[in-house]
Amino acid sequence: MSASIAIQGLGVERRYGGFRALKGVDIAVKRGEIRGLIGPNGAGKSTLIDVLSGRVRGQPGKVLLDGKDISALKPQERRRLGLARSFQRTNIFPALSVEQQLRIASWAVTDAGIEEVMAELNLTALARTPAAEISYGDQRRLDLALALVGRPSVLLLDEPAAGLTVEESHGLATILRDLANRWNVTVLLVEHDMQVVFSICDGITVLHLGQTLAEGGVAEIRADKRVVTAYLGTEA
Numbered sequence: 001m002s003a004s005i006a007i008q009g010l011g012v013e014r015r016y017g018g019f020r021a022l023k024g025v026d027i028a029v030k031r032g033e034i035r036g037l038i039g040p041n042g043a044g045k046s047t048l049i050d051v052l053s054g055r056v057r058g059q060p061g062k063v064l065l066d067g068k069d070i071s072a073l074k075p076q077e078r079r080r081l082g083l084a085r086s087f088q089r090t091n092i093f094p095a096l097s098v099e100q101q102l103r104i105a106s107w108a109v110t111d112a113g114i115e116e117v118m119a120e121l122n123l124t125a126l127a128r129t130p131a132a133e134i135s136y137g138d139q140r141r142l143d144l145a146l147a148l149v150g151r152p153s154v155l156l157l158d159e160p161a162a163g164l165t166v167e168e169s170h171g172l173a174t175i176l177r178d179l180a181n182r183w184n185v186t187v188l189l190v191e192h193d194m195q196v197v198f199s200i201c202d203g204i205t206v207l208h209l210g211q212t213l214a215e216g217g218v219a220e221i222r223a224d225k226r227v228v229t230a231y232l233g234t235e236a
């Protein structure tokens, strides 16, 4: 059964002093799936991404990649095994060109495929442009490109559509769905834009107060009264 699961968290905890930001969360993302991770501000979504990516270690619980226990590995070691992440805030050096930044990001991987990644993310024409001079929408696509160098098998994305216009968010969602299919990338997507989540996710996990509130398909989650009350509101 575990053979079809790409990334898994088991009993994941995160404590800040006496405060439990994650209270024994279990999550499993199947190979090739795009799973949305949603919930109110402070639910623990970014913290869970930090634990899965290895930024936070040494807490109770386990992280498995393709069934292998990677709980003790550092982020760059997980990256080499094919587990990549993006950050909520744009992760860019303003003075460096798009291509230079991708080259820096590729140090951890063997076959970066930078030209291919730029082409997929519509960044080729901007390869020599300093990041400070590209639009915010292009910067968000560069963030995604930075995580995609080396074609990771699992991608953890923390609010890739934050701050984008409706049109830009839609464009990013389309690229992501298409790439995930063609490159067979498994994606765990933290996102507050429900149009993005509902349009591209195969399944959704809802976190609330550091615990899993609900899991299911898009229609199931939209109809779940607990999720509507805790997060979606009446317009879902």
Ligand SMILES: Nc1ncnc2c1ncn2[C@@H]1O[C@H](COP(=O)(O)OP(=O)(O)OP(=O)(O)O)[C@@H](O)[C@H]1O
Pocket (backbone or CB within 6 Å): 016, 019, 021, 039, 040, 041, 042, 043, 044, 045, 046, 047, 048
């Ligand atoms: N460094 C820290 N010290 C203490 N508490 C923290 C720290 N970082 C996060 N927290 C708390 O942990 C909880 C989970 O935060 P987290 O950022 O993971 O939530 P989130 O679901 O990603 O929220 P958002 O949607 O606003 O990004 C929150 O209550 C937050 O205040």
